[in-house]
Amino acid sequence: MRSSKRIISLLIATMFIMVFLFTGCGSTGSDANTTSSAAVATPAASTQAEQKPEEKVTIKMWAQTGTQEAWSKWFKAKVEATYPDITLDISNAPGDNLGIAKLTTTLGTNDSPDIVATWSYVTIVPPLAKAGKLLDLTEFYADNKLEGVFPKSGDVVKVDNKVYIVPFHGLTSPVIYYNKGIFDKLGLAVPATEADLLDVSDKLRAGGYQPLAIGLKDQWQCSHMMEGLIPRIAGEDKHHKVELGSSQGQVADIKWNDADMVATFTKVKELNDKKVFIDNVLGVDFNAAKAAFTQEKAGMIHSLSVEYPGLKAAMPDKEIGYFYWPTFNANPSKTSGIDGDCYVVNATTKYKEQVYKVLALLIGDESLGEIAKSGMFPSKTDVDATKIITDPIMQAMYKDKADAYEFGEALMNQDVINARNAAVQDVVAGKKTPQQAADTLEKVAASVR
Amino acid sequence: MKKSKLAPYIYVSPAILLMLVFTAFPAIQSIYLSFFNWDGFSSKTFCGIMNYIKIINSDEFPLSLKNNLLFFLMTGLGTIVLGLIIALAISNHKRVNFYRFVFYLPVIISTSAAAYLWNYVYEPNFGILNTVLKAIGLNSLAQNWLGDDKTVLASIAVTAVWQGVGLTILLFITAINNIPDDLYESAFLEGINVFQKALYITIPLIRNVIVTIGLLSLLNAFKAFDLIYVMTNGGPGTSSYVLGILMYRKAFEGLQYNFATAVGVIAMIIVGVISVIYMKTTGYYEESVEY
Numbered sequence: 053m054r055s056s057k058r059i060i061s062l063l064i065a066t067m068f069i070m071v072f073l074f075t076g077c078g079s080t081g082s083d084a085n086t087t088s089s090a091a092v093a094t095p096a097a098s099t100q101a102e103q104k105p106e107e108k109v110t111i112k113m114w115a116q117t118g119t120q121e122a123w124s125k126w127f128k129a130k131v132e133a134t135y136p137d138i139t140l141d142i143s144n145a146p147g148d149n150l151g152i153a154k155l156t157t158t159l160g161t162n163d164s165p166d167i168v169a170t171w172s173y174v175t176i177v178p179p180l181a182k183a184g185k186l187l188d189l190t191e192f193y194a195d196n197k198l199e200g201v202f203p204k205s206g207d208v209v210k211v212d213n214k215v216y217i218v219p220f221h222g223l224t225s226p227v228i229y230y231n232k233g234i235f236d237k238l239g240l241a242v243p244a245t246e247a248d249l250l251d252v253s254d255k256l257r258a259g260g261y262q263p264l265a266i267g268l269k270d271q272w273q274c275s276h277m278m279e280g281l282i283p284r285i286a287g288e289d290k291h292h293k294v295e296l297g298s299s300q301g302q303v304a305d306i307k308w309n310d311a312d313m314v315a316t317f318t319k320v321k322e323l324n325d326k327k328v329f330i331d332n333v334l335g336v337d338f339n340a341a342k343a344a345f346t347q348e349k350a351g352m353i354h355s356l357s358v359e360y361p362g363l364k365a366a367m368p369d370k371e372i373g374y375f376y377w378p379t380f381n382a383n384p385s386k387t388s389g390i391d392g393d394c395y396v397v398n399a400t401t402k403y404k405e406q407v408y409k410v411l412a413l414l415i416g417d418e419s420l421g422e423i424a425k426s427g428m429f430p431s432k433t434d435v436d437a438t439k440i441i442t443d444p445i446m447q448a449m450y451k452d453k454a455d456a457y458e459f460g461e462a463l464m465n466q467d468v469i470n471a472r473n474a475a476v477q478d479v480v481a482g483k484k485t486p487q488q489a490a491d492t493l494e495k496v497a498a499s500v501r
Numbered sequence: 502m503k504k505s506k507l508a509p510y511i512y513v514s515p516a517i518l519l520m521l522v523f524t525a526f527p528a529i530q531s532i533y534l535s536f537f538n539w540d541g542f543s544s545k546t547f548c549g550i551m552n553y554i555k556i557i558n559s560d561e562f563p564l565s566l567k568n569n570l571l572f573f574l575m576t577g578l579g580t581i582v583l584g585l586i587i588a589l590a591i592s593n594h595k596r597v598n599f600y601r602f603v604f605y606l607p608v609i610i611s612t613s614a615a616a617y618l619w620n621y622v623y624e625p626n627f628g629i630l631n632t633v634l635k636a637i638g639l640n641s642l643a644q645n646w647l648g649d650d651k652t653v654l655a656s657i658a659v660t661a662v663w664q665g666v667g668l669t670i671l672l673f674i675t676a677i678n679n680i681p682d683d684l685y686e687s688a689f690l691e692g693i694n695v696f697q698k699a700l701y702i703t704i705p706l707i708r709n710v711i712v713t714i715g716l717l718s719l720l721n722a723f724k725a726f727d728l729i730y731v732m733t734n735g736g737p738g739t740s741s742y743v744l745g746i747l748m749y750r751k752a753f754e755g756l757q758y759n760f761a762t763a764v765g766v767i768a769m770i771i772v773g774v775i776s777v778i779y780m781k782t783t784g785y786y787e788e789s790v791e792y
Contacts, residue, residue, distance in 0.1 A: 156541050156756065182543060262626070269737070271734060271736060330626065332645040334645060334647075334649070334736075335624065335646060336624070336625065473736075474736065478739075480737075481649070483740075
């Protein structure tokens with residue numbers, strides 16, 4: 053009996069210990085929750101940790117190692133060779149919205165990284181900065197002459213005139229790759245205008261091929277398509293204004309139900325009705341579109357510069373060419389994409405000096421050249437990566453970015469991005485007219501502003 | 502020997518404590534948070550019932566709720582009817598254990614893997630389903646399964662039923678095997694056929710199991726997220742938007758934890774009310790039949 057009492061007492065004690073442990077887990081860095089939201093919170097004091105000369109410092113970094121595998125390995129080696137006192141621990145940050153969830157739930161814990169890749173500027177950076185979660189990088193920005201790297205959106209990302217991001221690379225998007233063998237077989241030329249595109253599509257269908265493999269089931273493909281079409285139909289200035297007005301606190305000079313925005317949705321519907329898109333396009337995701345192109349069932353694919361190495365590897369004996377969405381309303385056919393991924397720094401980092409060293413290498417010409425080899429072209433426009441990039445197609449796409457439409461999705465609140473993508477799908481499905489889709493989208497944007 | 506009156510409570514207390522910490526406390530905290538504006542890491546500001554007003558005025562919430570209810574009807578009926586038919590067919594078969602294993606296999610596959618698999622099945626141009634339909638001359642039945650708002654929810658429901666029916670079959674077989682054989686013997690003597698046997702003896706005697714599975718289907722339908730997220734992400738447009746997707750997008754993409762928790766609270770209340778109505782109308786609390 054006594055032994056059973058002891059066992060029971062031990063059990064109860066264990067339970068209470070477990071409860072205290074569980075409820076004590078997680079954030080100890082909850083200082084930001086008690087700060088006033090009226091002013092920018094002062095970041096938690098990130099005093100430079102004392103370091104003995106022979107001690108190595110480990111900097112934790114989240115990069116998009118999935119798409120930047122080769123660059124991550126190169127960069128780690130570069131940092132550790134240049135600064136023997138730094139060990140760089142790079143791990144994967146998902147490139148999509150899972151990354152945002154991971155970032156926000158991790159910042160403030162004891163295990164958060166020092167440097168984090170992210171992309172969704174206005175949705176994520178200002179709230180994190182105001183909550184004191186991000187390190188003020190104004191000094192670093194100025195010292196490294198990063199002002200103007202994002203010519204149109206840099207100011208939007210500032211919080212109380214302070215900078216919290218390091219711009220890294222953009223995506224030249226959208227690109228349309230085509231199978232040169234199929235084009236030659238059918239006697240097709242690269243389309244330069246909308247009429248050319250329709251003609252090429254008709255001839256591809258007549259030849260037994262699907263024209264443009266585009267995965268509109270994936271909402272990010274809807275995004276990229278709109279980023280290509282809006283500047284061509286509405287013009288670059290309106291494109292920038294409508295995206296700039298799609299986040300909290302902004303004034304909308306151009307609204308989403310502006311006549312030119314409606315015209316863009318109308319164009320999407322026309323392209324679908326005229327069978328430019330692969331059949332059943334709303335049921336086709338990007339992987340299925342890639343399969344259709346690499347298996348030579350489709351003559352063209354709507355894709356990204358970063359996808360070129362993968363496509364080439366899947367079709368080693370085939371020649372692949374590329375072009376951008378052709379002209380529609382006499383707006384030029386050129387590449388898109390300067391704004392893109394960036395890095396932020398955890399406000400509680402203990403190694404600010406070492407972090408600055410890593411960031412300086414990150415945005416150095418050598419690093420940006422290396423990332424360009426994978427098709428992720430630097431946001432900085434004065435980097436000459438043509439000597440580092442060896443593939444001629446990649447070199448050509450890289451040179452094209454000197455004159456590009458600015459890709460401004462990162463300026464938009466995520467709700468508006470989601471609503472825009474849903475609107476595209478509704479228009480293609482015939483569930484909404486272009487006007488209805490534009491009106492619904494504007495309603496969402498207005499609620500966000 | 503005197504039994505300690507406290508002993509039962511002590512033995513269940515670890516489970517209760519874990520439930521309090523991981524279920525009750527988060528639920529109470531969600532209710533509390535739903536009355537604040539909060540982005541997940543800044544300070545909270547009290548806003549009363551504004552979040553609930555926003556939800557009621559939004560287009561997404563009623564649409565998501567409707568889709569969840571439709572999803573419940575499809576998966577609940579599908580799981581029960583299909584599970585019952587298969588269980589009745591195999592419960593007395595000599596290879597019942599083999600069949601149980603085969604039907605249970607999809608249950609142990611992760612939901613994401615099942616979703617990816619069925620994405621390939623439903624691919625409209627080159628996927629297995631449409632390819633087979635076209636090959637056997639049924640071109641008119643080939644659809645844009647996940648790309649058409651008329652078929653998307655039903656297509657996802659088929660995947661959910663495929664994945665979940667194995668468990669239902671197991672439960673039904675266990676319940677059927679508990680029915681005494683002499684009930685069937687007397688019925689056979691009176692000349693009933695197999696169909697009548699199922700309708701007048703088996704199904705009434707396993708009614709409680711059927712009702713329980715229906716209740717579980719209701720809860721699962723309102724918890725639905727991962728399958729839909731992987732297969733369609735709520736698309737095309739918002740055709741397959743459910744409460745889980747709405748909460749995820751608001752919380753983790755839009756940093757509107759306040760909105761998401763308020764949606765969760767409303768969903769909890771709705772599911773609670775539907776559950777009570779369901780249990781009362783199906784006689785869940787009635788005493789089970791004694792043989």
